[in-house]
Amino acid sequence: MATTYSVAEAVPEFADAFGFDEFNRMQSAALPAVLxxxxxxxVSAPTASGKTALAELAICKTLAEGGTALFLAPLRALTNEKEAEWDRFEEMGYSVYVVTGERDLNPRRAERADILVMTPEKADSATRKHDTNRYAFVTDVDCCVIDEVHLLDSEKRGAVLEVTVSRLRRLCDPRVVALSATMPNVEDVAAWLDAPDECTFEFGDEYRPVPLHAGVETYANGDNAFQDKYRRLYRALDLAQPHIEDGGQSLVFVSSRQDTVQAAKKARDVLAERDVEMGARGDYDLHTDAQDLRNDTLRQSVVDGVAFHHAGLSREDKNAVEEWFKQGKVQLLFSTSTLAWGVNLPARCVVIRDTKLHDPLEGEVDMSPLDVLQMLGRAGRPGYDDKGYAYVVCEGRDADKYRRLLREGKEIESRLAGELDSHLNAEIALGTIRDLDDVMAWLKTTFYYVRAQSAPDQYRFGGKLRERVRETLQDLVESGFVETDSELRVEGTALGRLASKFYLRLETAEGFKRLADRAAADGADLSESDVLRAVANAAEFDSVSARRDERDAVRAVLGPEGDDMEPGNRKVLAICRASMDGTTPGELQSDAWVIRQNALRMLAALREFLDRFAGPRAANVARRAEARVENGISAEAVGLTAIDGVGKGRAQKLATEGLTTPADVVDAGVPGLVEAGLSEGLAERVLAQARDLPVVAVxxxxxxxxxxxxxxEMCDVTVRNGGGGARAEIRVTVNGVEMSSESRYLGDATLPVGVFGADADELEFRVEVSFADLPLVPTSETRTVAVE
Known part of the structure; x- marks a missing residue:
């Protein structure tokens, strides 16, 4: 019998970090390589076989050596769970820090942390900015643990994980410990990471703590998608019911948060009609505790042993559901795929009801094979079940595809091939690639390179990667993202650096540059409509679809605006327009949040493109549009959102009382703000923030x-700033023709203005002050001069 290790023997100083006394045989087999x-x-091993303990062992070794460990978690929801779960490291005197977004990042905490937790996307951002003070901490990582490394095969996120790990290895060369569910080509991942044979492990199904029976079940689909959803639900309940009646538990995966709620409500009724005994119905303590749940629907269903779980629930409700499921009080649980990647909640029976899902940016898509295998791997409760049962419910025409997936598994592929141009541009923009030899050296650090060698027929260029890279590099040069010299050295242009900074598709960056060039060249006023159209037409939204009922709602929002656009892009435009008014139609709300968040990212990017290539005046148009989409505020009152602490609600309250600018707020003072409905304490804070903003007078x-x-004659015009300083553009026109334009950090400025007796009967001089980074409506003053 294989040797097993006790925790106290293996890591005596970290024994309190583990919730058990002895490592299982899979963990024990890999332990010497890790420690x-x-x-x-x-390490490739079946789901639920205990890979997390190996991650923690690697972290313990790093901490014992005085190093810093980075844990890459596949989902944002899981980073917070790790922070809570690893309180035990905190209790031992080590610091755990979850790296969040730019605004919330605490660089000092990150620098002092012993264990950093990030998603691949956050790590990508951090490594791109490693030479700044805020993100310098990322180059001090001594060990990088990749949880679920088979995420490499994810169409959306795989390339990000791949280039991030490759970049991290070039920056600080940490030890890498990569953990994965079962995959047929573990040797390719080992080759990519330079893991020696004695440190590469492929544990088969015999290491599953509970044997798995997996199968594919079909249903008779019709023309009505809504009815099909219930046909699949009845099929799922048919599969789950025997296990529930036997006292077991079933976990049913559905495609969306809303579907978890609706399926739980319907299943509760169906099980009651079928007279299925549920132990929870007689559990007085459960009925009492359920009254504390925040979600009304959950409170009603859980007392019948049926619950749902998704990322939108409050943390308290999620924790309660998870605990009741672990205790067996919840016998039927509906969930989105997030649960399969994170919380360890196995069930005797797992059913995937939905193999297709609606993606706001992609339309209807097949669930990824990775997600399918991850979900099915949750079947079987160690210590409770002799066997786990897992089923995929699908249309008959898809049955063979899923049977083959269950039989053969899924080889992990590189997704970098389809995004090579944008990632190569990013590396050049970062300055890590300076010539063609550097390009090839970088490519050899990628999983793409390894897969192209081991499976050349699957990768179109196979062994001709140098030619592929040359072509890609040449395209980047011709498109203006990269410049090169006679010695074939390469350097990122301003366009390339901005595309990399905002993670833009290159065709989107080109579109933004064209708009900026147009604004700079013809001097015409850039409109809000120009800005919104540029964003709605971004390549990132090309796969957005618009159903018939959505098109009616789009028309109601836009009228004839955007009639020449594709339906999906016009839907994006409508969501942006509706967000500005804070009145998104119900038909568009299911996709609105995701589309709005992406649109805000695009607007922030476009603002910088306009600032760089057309100037602050054009950038201000995008900044105001961004603030309106984010806060749902009128064009007149949008400047109020520049005041820290003033969002949609307070801005609307102030605007209703006639206070539409920060200058109005300053003039009103505390008494005026209290009269407008703010408490005295809040009024004082808002006033103090408003005084930090520019107040311009001409x-x-x-x-x-x-x-x-x-x-x-020459005359002096003075622009005075009675508030806080900010970067601005001062523009002087006469009869609409620009005389001068100056960008500067605005304090007070005196401008020489020439007054010429021209052929016109009168001259209208206009001085306009615009702020690139603030959503303030430009200050504009005019003076008319008669020509006699």
Missing amino acids: ERDGNVV EWGDFPGSVAHGTS
Whole structure:
């Protein structure tokens, strides 16, 4: 019998970090490689076999050596769970820090952390900015644990994980410990990470704690998608019911948060009609505790032993559901795929009801094979079940595809091939690639390179990767993202750096640049409509679809605007427009949140494109559009959102009382703000923040009221700033024609303005002050001069 290790023997100083006394045989087999060697480690093992303990062992070894460990979690929801779960490391005196978004990042905490937790996307962002003070901590990582490394095969996220790990290895060369569910080509991942044979493990199904019976079940689908959903639900309940009646538990995966709620409500009724005994119905304590749940529907269903779980529930409700499921009080649980990747909640029977899902940006898509296998792997409760049962419910035409997946598994592929241009651009923009040799050296650090060698027929260029890279590099040069010299050295342009900074598809970056060039060239005023159309037409939204009922709602929002756009892009435009008014139609709400978040990212990017290539005045148009989409506020009152602490609700309250600008807020003072409905304490804080913003006044001095025809004189116009400083553009026009434009950090500024007696009967001089980074409506003052 294989040797097993006790926790106290293996890691005596970290015994309190583990919730058990002895490692299982899978963990024990890999333990010497993790603890006694320094090489990179790759472990492929069935879901629920205990891979997390190997991650924790690697972290313990790193901490014992005084190093910093980075844990890459596949989902954002799981990073918070790890923070809570690893309180035991905190109790031992080590610091655990979850790296969040730019605004919430605490660089000092991150720098002092012993264990960092990130998603691949956050790690990508951090490594791209490693040479800044805020993100310098990422180069101090000594060990990187990749949880669920088979995420490499994810169409959406695989390339990000791949280039991030490759970049991290070039930056600080940490030890890498990669953990994965069962995959047929573990040797490719080991080759990519340079893991030696003695540190590469492939544990088969015999290491599953509970044997698995997996199968595919079909249903008779019709023309009505809504009815099909219930046909699949009845099929799922048919499969789950025997196990529930036997006192077991079933976990049913559905495609969306709303579907978990609706399926639980319907299942509760169906099980009652079928007279299925549920132990929870007589559990007085459960009935009492359920009254504390925040979600009304959950409170009603859980007392019948039926519950649902999704990322939108409050943490308290999720924790309660998870605990009741572990205790067996919840016998039937509906969930989205998030649960399969994170919380360890196995069930005797697992059913995947939905193999297709609606993606706001992609339309209807097949659930990824990775997700399918991850979900099915949750079948079987160690210590409770002799066997786990897992089923895929699908249309008859898809049955063979899923049977083959269950039989053969899924080889892990690189997704970098389809995004090579944008990731190569990013590396050049970062300065890590300076010539063609660097390009090839970078490519050899990728999983793409390994897979292209081992499966050349599947990868179109196979062994001709140098040619593929040359072509990609040439395209980047011709498109203006990269520039090169006679010695074939390469460097990122401003366009390339901005595309990389905002993670834009390159065709989107080109579209933004064209708009900026147009605004700079013809001097015409950029409109809000121009900005919104550029964003709605971004390549990132190309796969958005619009159903018939959605198109009616789009028409109601936009009228004739955007009639020439594709339906999906016009839907994006409608959601942006509706968000500005805070009144998104019900037909568009299911996709609105995701589309709005992506649109806000695009608007922030477009603002910087406009600032860089057209100037602050054009950028201000995008900044105001961004603030309106985010806060649902009128064009007149959008400047209020520049005040820290003033969002949609407070801005609307102030605007209703006639206070539409920060200057109005300053003039009103505390008494005026209290009269507008703010508490005195809040009024004082809002006033203090408003005083930090620019308050612009134009003084015309001795500017004449008339000028003789054919004569001229020079006059001084002063722009005064009575508030906080900010970067601005001061533009002077006469009869709509630009005379001068100056970008500067605005304090006070004196401008020489020439007054010429021209052929026109009168001259209208306009001084306009715009702020690129603030959603303030530009200050505009005019003076009319008669020509006599």
